[in-house]
Amino acid sequence: MPPVAEDRSCRSLPLQAVSRLLDTLDKPLMVADRGGSLLLVNTRARRCLEFQGFKETDDPNLFSDLLKLDAAGIFRQVENGEHEVSVQMGAAEKKIAARIQWIPECDWLVVEMENRTDGHASADPGTQPTVQELLQEREITYRNLLAAYLKLQEVNRQKTVFLASAAHELKTPLAVIKGYYDLLLAGSLGRLTDKQRDILEESKDSCERLVRLVSMFLNYSALESGKLVLQLRENDLRDCLDELSKRWGEAFQRKGVRLEANIDPSIPTFRFDYQKVQQVAANLLDNALKHTPKGGMVSLRAAPHFWERRVATMMPIEERRRFRLPRPNSAEVSVKDSGVGIPAEHHQEIFEDFVRVDRNTSGMGLGLAIAKRLIQAHRGKIWVESDPQGGSRFTFLLPMDQG
Ligand code: ADP
Numbered sequence: 001m002p003p004v005a006e007d008r009s010c011r012s013l014p015l016q017a018v019s020r021l022l023d024t025l026d027k028p029l030m031v032a033d034r035g036g037s038l039l040l041v042n043t044r045a046r047r048c049l050e051f052q053g054f055k056e057t058d059d060p061n062l063f064s065d066l067l068k069l070d071a072a073g074i075f076r077q078v079e080n081g082e083h084e085v086s087v088q089m090g091a092a093e094k095k096i097a098a099r100i101q102w103i104p105e106c107d108w109l110v111v112e113m114e115n116r117t118d119g120h121a122s123a124d125p126g127t128q129p130t131v132q133e134l135l136q137e138r139e140i141t142y143r144n145l146l147a148a149y150l151k152l153q154e155v156n157r158q159k160t161v162f163l164a165s166a167a168h169e170l171k172t173p174l175a176v177i178k179g180y181y182d183l184l185l186a187g188s189l190g191r192l193t194d195k196q197r198d199i200l201e202e203s204k205d206s207c208e209r210l211v212r213l214v215s216m217f218l219n220y221s222a223l224e225s226g227k228l229v230l231q232l233r234e235n236d237l238r239d240c241l242d243e244l245s246k247r248w249g250e251a252f253q254r255k256g257v258r259l260e261a262n263i264d265p266s267i268p269t270f271r272f273d274y275q276k277v278q279q280v281a282a283n284l285l286d287n288a289l290k291h292t293p294k295g296g297m298v299s300l301r302a303a304p305h306f307w308e309r310r311v312a313t314m315m316p317i318e319e320r321r322r323f324r325l326p327r328p329n330s331a332e333v334s335v336k337d338s339g340v341g342i343p344a345e346h347h348q349e350i351f352e353d354f355v356r357v358d359r360n361t362s363g364m365g366l367g368l369a370i371a372k373r374l375i376q377a378h379r380g381k382i383w384v385e386s387d388p389q390g391g392s393r394f395t396f397l398l399p400m401d402q403g
Contacts, residue, residue, distance in 0.1 A: 015040065028113040036062035036071055039108065048096060048113050052089075062111065067098070074109070078102035089113070157225070164221035167214045174211050181207060205251065212286065213364060219279070220353075220366050223373050230273045230377055237270070237302055237331055237398075238263045240278050245300055248285050256294040259285075264303040267331050270400035276374045277333075277398065280382075283367035284335035284394045290361045292339035292391070299336045304328030307397055330380070334395040341388035350384070371396070 019040050022029055028045035032038050038059065041049070046056075054060055063071040066089045077085050078100070085100045097114035129137070181204040183189055185197065192200065222228040245261035252259040281300065288298040307330040342350065346357045351372045356365035368382075375382045375396045386392035 030062070030111045030113075032062040032109045032111065034071070034075070034107050034109075036064065038062060045111075045113060052096075062109065066111075074100060075102075078109075160221045160224050164218060167217045167221070170210075170214050171218075174207060174214065178204065178207050178211065201254070205254070209362065212282075216283075216364065216366050216370060219370055223370065228377075230276060232271045232273055234269050234271055235274045237267050237272070237277070237333075238265065240274050241281060241300060241302055241333070244278050244281055244285070248282070248289070252289060252298065255289060257289060257292050258297045260297065260299040262299060262301045264301075267302060267304050268400070270331070270398075272378060272398055273374075277378070280371040280374050280396065281333060281335065283371045287367060287394075288335050288337035288339065288392070290363070291358065292337045296338040296391075298338070300334075301336070302331055302333045305330045305332035305397060307399065329400055331398045331400060332395060333398070334393055336391065336393040338391040341390060342384065342386040342392050343388055344386075347384050347386065351382070368394075 019042070022031075022040055022042035025042055025044070028048040029040075029042045030038055030045045031040040038061075049058075049060065049066075050056075052066075054065075060066055063069055063074070067074075067087055068089075069087060074085060074087075079102070087098050087100060088095050089098050099112045099114070101110045101112070102108075103110060181200055184192065184200055185204065219228065241261065241263050245259060249259060285298065285300065292298055304327075306325050306328050308325065340358070342357060349355050350357060351368045353369045354365040355369070356363060372382050375398070378398050380396055380398045382394065382396040384392055384394050
């Protein structure tokens with residue numbers, strides 16, 4: 001089955017070149033003369049013929065060996081103007097559909113074999129894409145996906161920048177509004193009736209919530225853009241949390257939820273970012289207050305903790321012996337509430353960006369995601385334990401040995 005047969009009719013044509021050209025085609029293609037002798041067989045068609053059982057050295061006749069049809073019948077059709085004839089070639093289960101076209105100028109028949117048999121994908125290796133082609137296709141898909149991903153990332157970045165600048169613009173007017181509420185409530189602009197005071201206090205609450213949302217979003221965008229830097233200094237965790245519980249006392253009182261703070265005085269000073277840790281605890285208190293009904297209770301606790309971290313270099317036997325730490329190496333902070341609780345299936349996802357479970361309360365689903373990032377930036381960890389009947393307990397560990 002030579003790729004180029006002896007030039008029998010069109011001597012002027014450079015058959016070798018035509019053969020090369022045909023090899024570049026995706027489709028199996030053969031050219032035969034009026035007698036059915038194969039003049040040209042491209043690479044894919046050769047593979048098809050091998051699949052049909054022909055050997056490299058065979059020189060099958062188009063009509064008697066391949067189509068099993070009478071040549072006269074085919075020529076009658078094509079010469080009558082039907083320039084294209086569809087036929088089946090090969091044995092039953094290896095049948096391949098073929099289209100025959102006649103080129104009157106050189107009296108040649110061009111046979112184009114189809115990629116499918118009986119409506120199913122052909123198992124013919126000649127018509128199947130090669131491994132190299134599949135790899136190339138995969139490479140192109142991968143590149144396209146990567147380009148689309150990078151584009152999406154850029155659009156996402158632009159969106160975050162836009163929202164951050166919008167949030168930033170809100171900061172100043174909100175601070176002004178809050179200042180006026182404070183002035184009014186302090187009675188500096190005249191005496192207030194009880195009704196007026198109640199209304200103003202409620203409005204101030206909403207304003208403060210808005211301030212927290214804006215600052216939450218600004219923190220999120222700073223974290224997203226990698227601009228947030230920890231200010232690690234020798235600080236006192238007791239000051240940090242006491243200050244916070246005092247600040248939140250009023251809001252808890254107003255809702256009728258008891259806030260209990262229990263900060264162990266034996267926690268030594270250690271290096272951490274005062275503002276960021278306060279923000280994490282504030283996010284947890286905010287959630288506890290939001291999800292605990294009137295008459296409930298929230299407790300904020302902090303105590304020294306022995307955090308036995310597994311170290312990669314430690315031998316397994318030593319690990320099993322659980323070597324003793326000479327002194328607590330971390331601080332454990334927890335916020336426990338007697339609220340609605342969180343079903344176990346949401347315990348992981350609530351720490352992801354924009355995930356909200358309870359749709360009846362306000363929020364952006366960012367509080368816990370920010371808390372998690374800030375704690376991880378301190379090389380600590382945060383988790384939740386909850387039971388839908390018994391409220392929730394959020395805990396974070398802060399290592400005391402910050403570099
Ligand atoms: P947000 O409070 O803005 O919705 P968070 O990231 O702080 O976002 O919380 C995510 C979700 O976790 C909340 O929507 C809520 O369903 C749930 N959640 C968080 N804290 C508590 C809690 N103390 N009690 C019950 N559900 C909580």
